[in-house]
Structure formats: structure tokens, C-alpha cells
Amino acid sequence: MLATLLLLAGAVQAAQPGRAAVATPHPSATVAGLETLAQGGNAFDAAVAISAALAVAEPYGSGLGGGGFFLLRQAGEKPVYRFLDARERAPLAAHPRLYVRDGKVDPALSLDGPLAAAIPGLPAALADLAGHYGRLPLADSLTPAIRLARDGISVDRIYRERASWRLSSMRDDRETARLFLDDKGEVPEEFSLLRQPELANTLERMARYGKAGFYSGPTAEKMVEGVNAAGGIWSLRDLADYKTVERQPIRFPLADGRELIGAPPPSAGGIALAQSLAMLQELPWRKADRVQRTHYVVEVLRRAYRDRSLLGDPDFVAIPQTKLLDTDYLKKLASGIDVRRATPSSSLPPSPPLHEGEHTTHFAVIDKDGNAVAATLSINLPFGAAFTVPGTGVLLNDEMDDFATNPEGANAYGLAASQANAVGSGKRPLSSMSPTFIESDQEFTAFGTPGGSRIPSMVLLSVLEYLDGQPVSRWPAVARYHHQYLPDQIEHEPGAFSSSESAELQARGYSLKPLTRNYGNQQVLFWNKAKGSLEAASDPRGLGLSEVLEVEKMK
Structure with a gap:
């Protein structure tokens, strides 16, 4: 669906748009962004609201169990550009031969289940955006997503398509099947209601405690316990140590x-x-x-x-x-x-x-002052690792597959490996996500x-x-x-x-x-x-x- 609105020429000065605009891949996320802007939030607050809403409405594309890149424009006489790297990190116990079994790479290990999951970065990004750049408390910007998770979101044709691609893997995890499939373990019917009360609870803990509400305390303990019980290698230190990184954007004339x-x-x-x-x-x-x-x-x-x-x-x-x-x-x-x-x-x-994996998500927002965000978020394959941590509603990524998983020179797809992108303790995998401005x-x-x-x-x-x-x-x-x-x-x-x-x-x-x-x-x-x-x-x-x-x- 395409909606393009053109504002009347001459309505604003060149230094500021005077109005705000939002473009997202899901109407509920667009509404969340507009609601946040209408309440006095800036583009960075809106980016928090949109990201969290997409985590609820598009569990096949992004979520609290994933990460992403945020390209920021801070308005002013001379704009300041920033880049927030919230890419997932490999667990500290990861190593180049993590997916090698009996001398051969087992591709399933980096695609399905908790061993495929890197440490999520999106929750930290939401807290950092609100704390360093936003005008509203984090809790205000998370409110639309919490409401969507509790009240439910309508299953659409894209959800059904993505779920059909990953149906077998989703069935293999009891919690993922319970939350994202119907009572018979099938793809839900279009327009049926998807409710995620556990995810709402996790978002509420973040709203109350910020970053600590995800990376420490009860949520972190549940994450580590659930991952390791199913064969993963996470530790509480992995979560406690996670930080977003502010990097210098590429600037090219x-x-x-x-x-x-x-x-x-x-x-x-x-x-x-x-x-x-x-x-x-x-x-x-x-x-x-x-x-x-x-x-x-x-x-x-x-x-x-x-x-x-x-x-x-x-x-x-x-x-x-x-x-x-x-x-x-x-x-x-x-x-x-x-x-x-x-x-x-x-x-x-x-x-x-x-x-x-192809099935990430992207949005863009600009506020009346000219602050802007372009963000690309991901959990890699549709529905990520198809593994949801019990009691949290958090569907984990399978971004470890974005590393060169075969140290001998070819990954699970028969493609030659890059040693610069080999699996390593605490590393972030290479990505093609490309939020971009031209000014x-x-x-x-x-x-x-x-x-x-x-x-x-x-x-x-x-x-x-x-x-x-x-x-x-x-x-x-x-x-x-x-x-x-x-x-x-x-x-x-x-x-x-x-x-x-x-x-x-x-x-x-x-x-x-x-x-x-x-x-x-x-x-x-x-x-x-x-x-x-x-x-x-x-x-x-x-x-x-x-x-x-x-x-x-x-x-």
C-alpha cells in the first residue's frame, strides 16, 4: 500500500520542515509513530515507538530478540549525523568452529534454535534513543507497543506467507508454536488475532527499568536459563556487557x-x-x-x-x-x-x-524540526531462529548465520567464507542493512x-x-x-x-x-x-x- 502526501510549497522555512512524516511497513507502527509525535515526541521518540510496535506486529522481521542500525539526523543550522550500531553480538563462548560437527559444518545449527542466536541489540537501542536523543520517557514511547501486544494484532497475508516458509522450524519449538501458530500447529487464518501477553510484560519491565529491564534481573535470568536449557551458550555476562556503539556514518560527496x-x-x-x-x-x-x-x-x-x-x-x-x-x-x-x-x-x-536472510524491516521518520531517523531492523530469517524464550515472549534471531560459519572456507550455502567475518567471541556479524540519507x-x-x-x-x-x-x-x-x-x-x-x-x-x-x-x-x-x-x-x-x-x- 502506498500513501504519499505532498505539503503545500512555501509553508515552511528551509531550516525546518514544519510538519512531520512517517513511513513504515505496517500501519500499526505508523500509527504508533504518529501518536508519539502528536504527544510532543521528536523523531527519536517516534523511532522507539515504531521499532517496538514492529516487534509486535512483524515478529517475522524484527523484534526485541534482534538488532539493527539507526541512522540519525539531529537538526540544527548545521545538521549532525550519527549512526547507532545495535547489531547483535556473538556470545562470549562463540568460536570459529562453533557449528562444526564431525569435521563438517552443520548448517541447521546456525539457522534454528538458540545456538543460532546472537545477543540482541534492539532493547539497548530503544533505551539509548530515548535516553540520549528523545524528549519523552521511554515508557511513553513503549506504550503503543504494549497495547498492541496485549490487545492483539490482526494476522495479515505477509505474516501468513512468512510463517508458511518457516512452519516446520516453528513447530519444532513448543513456545514459538504456541504463540505464533494456531491450536493445530498451522499458520493462523488471515484476520485472526495474535496476542503476545508475555512480550507485553517484557516491554513493561523495559518501560519501568529501561535497559536494565531486559539485560539484567528477571528477564535476563529467564533468557539465559531458557537458551541454555535448549542447547545455547549464553551467559548473564553476555547480556550485561551488551552495549550499542555510536559510529561515524559514511559521508561521501x-x-x-x-x-x-x-x-x-x-x-x-x-x-x-x-x-x-x-x-x-x-x-x-x-x-x-x-x-x-x-x-x-x-x-x-x-x-x-x-x-x-x-x-x-x-x-x-x-x-x-x-x-x-x-x-x-x-x-x-x-x-x-x-x-x-x-x-x-x-x-x-x-x-x-x-x-x-532477506526478511528484515525498515522505517523512516522526520519531525517538524528536521530531526530524522532511518532504521533497518532484523532477526535474520523470517521468525529468526524460530525459538522463543519461555516466559518472555522474546523470539530470538538467527544472526549467527550471517558470520562465515565454516572456518575451512565455505558456509552452509556453499559460498566462500570471509575470514574478516568469521565467528568470534563478542563479534558483530557483517550486514547489508543500509539506512541512507542524501542531503x-x-x-x-x-x-x-x-x-x-x-x-x-x-x-x-x-x-x-x-x-x-x-x-x-x-x-x-x-x-x-x-x-x-x-x-x-x-x-x-x-x-x-x-x-x-x-x-x-x-x-x-x-x-x-x-x-x-x-x-x-x-x-x-x-x-x-x-x-x-x-x-x-x-x-x-x-x-x-x-x-x-x-x-x-x-x-
């Missing part, structure tokens, strides 16, 4: 006075986007027909994704960020692109690709989507729509295709290319892989400072709702 503000490592997305846009600036992509533009986009993605094996948790490995974003280096990469022919990935220096004196935009390793390519295609002057509603709706160096193929949505376009791409040397369904769920914002207008749009592929809040409805 673009043409026409614009600047990209993106996600730094342990996200691979910000660097990939900066590299891709820098290479495209060396190519005549704007004047190209559709096939030629696709050719340019695929070739820059091929080169950007190749560099991802150099990335990992910056607290554990050295990241050659300066080299990867060096102008001369990127010009050299662009100069190696053949104008007419595909570059076989095998002809480029090898670099292992990355596997990630100039005249405009401010926010982008982001779920989608695993396809996230940077999706964001890139939406950014190109923006740079090409297309309407905001087109940005999240654009047809999607993807190339990630290996496998050497263009994946694309059904109908993304006509038969003649497909034939021409194949004639250029590309292998095309049509997918059976659409993917991604992008949420975007656009503040035109010069015209005094504000717009928000949600991906038509999902059930999202984007709205603009009038000044008179805010305190």
Missing part, C-alpha cells in the same frame, strides 16, 4: 552539492552504495536507454560487491575504508567497465560473497529497505530514481534487479525486463535469473527545503503506510 550519509561497517551497505554512485558519476547513465543503464548499474554493483569480503566488525578487524572510497581507486574501477559487454566476475580478482542545501531524502544482500542494490535503484527527478512514489516502486559479483548472474523481479530487453542483456554476456516473486519493502522520505514540501512513500509490494502529520496535531 556526490554531484550537484549532494552528500551521501550511509551506514559504516559492520554494515557493508554504505560503502557499496558510495562506491556504486561514485562509479556511476563517471558514466553517462542518465542519458542511457534502459538496457544501457542496467548494464552500467550491474557493472558497478559487480565491483562494489566484490570488495565486501574486506569488511567485518571494525572493533575486531581493520577496515580499509579510506582505500575503498578513494576517488582514484573508484575512477579506475569505472574505467575498467566495457561500455557494451558484461565483465565476467571470474576475470576480476576473487572475493567471497555474503549470504544473509544538500536544497533537499533531504531518506532511503532503506529489508532484503539481505540485495539491500544495497535496491537502495541504489531508488536513489537513481531520485537523482533522475522521478516522483517520490516511483522511488520504492521501481522494478528491481540485482547482481552481487558471485554468483555471476542478474536476479530480477517478474516483469522487470521485457523480452527484448532480456534478449539484449543476454547478448551482452549476462546470465539472467528471473525470480518467482517480488522482494523488498522500501520506505522513503523527501523534504524539499527550497519548496517547503514534505513527502513520504511506502513500497507498494508491502502493507506499509506513509503519512504526514499536520502541525496543529502536534504539541
Whole structure:
């Protein structure tokens, strides 16, 4: 569902939007954000409310048992950008051979059950956002989510689809089956009511005690006891030691006075986007027909994704960020692109690709003062590890699978491993989550989507729509295709290319892989400072709702 509201030009000064806008993938989360803004909260309070509401309404995509990245804009004469890393951390007892049994990796161990779960980061992020940046008490911003968890949320078609994909794993855990399946262990009927009273209790403890309400005391004790009783390796110290990390966002100059503000490592997305846009600036992509533009986009993605094996948790490995974003280096990469022919990935220096779960979530919010948040949250695969800690309502992530789980060089999917992203005690796994801003004196935009390793390519295609002057509603709706160096193929949505376009791409040397369904769920914002207008749009592929809040409805 797409809802885009355009405000009248000239209504505000360039320094502030004067109104607020919210774009989320679920109407209940949008309402939670709008409610919080109407009560006098700022964008950071709204981000807390939205994140917590999504934890209730989209248990298949994010939750208190997961983590995420928050890109922040603090308004002012000169905006300040911050990046809050709430990525999950490996338990302290984790080690490179954690998933090796009898000399071979057992892929199920990093996908299902508590051994697949890293230490959650989202609860800490909510407390930190409220405590360091918000105007309202944490309890006020958590109120909508607590209400949703107690009163129930209607099961929709996306919930049913995601649950059907993970049905077997969900049935294997008694608590997950009890909470998220029907009485017969089947996917609940559409419009049936999903109530989560244990999760409401956990949220209420957070509302009362803040971060300590999750990472210590009764909740922490239940988490550790439940995880370890089922074969996990958590400790109370793992929870007590968890902290979010404030990192410097990627800041990369673009043409026409614009600047990209993106996600730094342990996200691979910000660097990939900066590299891709820098290479495209060396190519005549704007004047190209559709096939030629696709050719340019695929070739820059091929080169950007190749560099991802150099990335990992910056607290554990050295990241050659300066080299990867060096102008001369990127010009050299662009100069190696053949104008007419595909570059076989095998002809480029090898670099292992990355596997990630696709089913994360993303939202964006901006308040009347110009504070803004773009956040991508995840528990990895749909319904995470399909393991819910008894007595807490917390469905755990399976983010440990985002590490290179095979120390001998290939992960459970047959993909070569990156030693920079090997399993390690206390490490954060590499991610493609890419909350992104682009700002100039005249405009401010926010982008982001779920989608695993396809996230940077999706964001890139939406950014190109923006740079090409297309309407905001087109940005999240654009047809999607993807190339990630290996496998050497263009994946694309059904109908993304006509038969003649497909034939021409194949004639250029590309292998095309049509997918059976659409993917991604992008949420975007656009503040035109010069015209005094504000717009928000949600991906038509999902059930999202984007709205603009009038000044008179805010305190």
C-alpha cells in the first residue's frame, strides 16, 4: 500500500520542515509513530515507538530478540549525523568452529534454535534513543507497543506467507508454536488475532527499568536459563556487557552539492552504495536507454560487491575504508567497465560473497524540526531462529548465520567464507542493512529497505530514481534487479525486463535469473527545503503506510 502526501510549497522555512512524516511497513507502527509525535515526541521518540510496535506486529522481521542500525539526523543550522550500531553480538563462548560437527559444518545449527542466536541489540537501542536523543520517557514511547501486544494484532497475508516458509522450524519449538501458530500447529487464518501477553510484560519491565529491564534481573535470568536449557551458550555476562556503539556514518560527496550519509561497517551497505554512485558519476547513465543503464548499474554493483569480503566488525578487524572510497581507486574501477559487454566476475580478482536472510524491516521518520531517523531492523530469517524464550515472549534471531560459519572456507550455502567475518567471541556479524540519507542545501531524502544482500542494490535503484527527478512514489516502486559479483548472474523481479530487453542483456554476456516473486519493502522520505514540501512513500509490494502529520496535531 502506498500513501504519499505532498505539503503545500512555501509553508515552511528551509531550516525546518514544519510538519512531520512517517513511513513504515505496517500501519500499526505508523500509527504508533504518529501518536508519539502528536504527544510532543521528536523523531527519536517516534523511532522507539515504531521499532517496538514492529516487534509486535512483524515478529517475522524484527523484534526485541534482534538488532539493527539507526541512522540519525539531529537538526540544527548545521545538521549532525550519527549512526547507532545495535547489531547483535556473538556470545562470549562463540568460536570459529562453533557449528562444526564431525569435521563438517552443520548448517541447521546456525539457522534454528538458540545456538543460532546472537545477543540482541534492539532493547539497548530503544533505551539509548530515548535516553540520549528523545524528549519523552521511554515508557511513553513503549506504550503503543504494549497495547498492541496485549490487545492483539490482526494476522495479515505477509505474516501468513512468512510463517508458511518457516512452519516446520516453528513447530519444532513448543513456545514459538504456541504463540505464533494456531491450536493445530498451522499458520493462523488471515484476520485472526495474535496476542503476545508475555512480550507485553517484557516491554513493561523495559518501560519501568529501561535497559536494565531486559539485560539484567528477571528477564535476563529467564533468557539465559531458557537458551541454555535448549542447547545455547549464553551467559548473564553476555547480556550485561551488551552495549550499542555510536559510529561515524559514511559521508561521501556526490554531484550537484549532494552528500551521501550511509551506514559504516559492520554494515557493508554504505560503502557499496558510495562506491556504486561514485562509479556511476563517471558514466553517462542518465542519458542511457534502459538496457544501457542496467548494464552500467550491474557493472558497478559487480565491483562494489566484490570488495565486501574486506569488511567485518571494525572493533575486531581493520577496515580499509579510506582505500575503498578513494576517488582514484573508484575512477579506475569505472574505467575498467566495457561500455557494451558484461565483465565476467571470474576475470576480476576473487572475493567471497555474503549470504544473509532477506526478511528484515525498515522505517523512516522526520519531525517538524528536521530531526530524522532511518532504521533497518532484523532477526535474520523470517521468525529468526524460530525459538522463543519461555516466559518472555522474546523470539530470538538467527544472526549467527550471517558470520562465515565454516572456518575451512565455505558456509552452509556453499559460498566462500570471509575470514574478516568469521565467528568470534563478542563479534558483530557483517550486514547489508543500509539506512541512507542524501542531503544538500536544497533537499533531504531518506532511503532503506529489508532484503539481505540485495539491500544495497535496491537502495541504489531508488536513489537513481531520485537523482533522475522521478516522483517520490516511483522511488520504492521501481522494478528491481540485482547482481552481487558471485554468483555471476542478474536476479530480477517478474516483469522487470521485457523480452527484448532480456534478449539484449543476454547478448551482452549476462546470465539472467528471473525470480518467482517480488522482494523488498522500501520506505522513503523527501523534504524539499527550497519548496517547503514534505513527502513520504511506502513500497507498494508491502502493507506499509506513509503519512504526514499536520502541525496543529502536534504539541
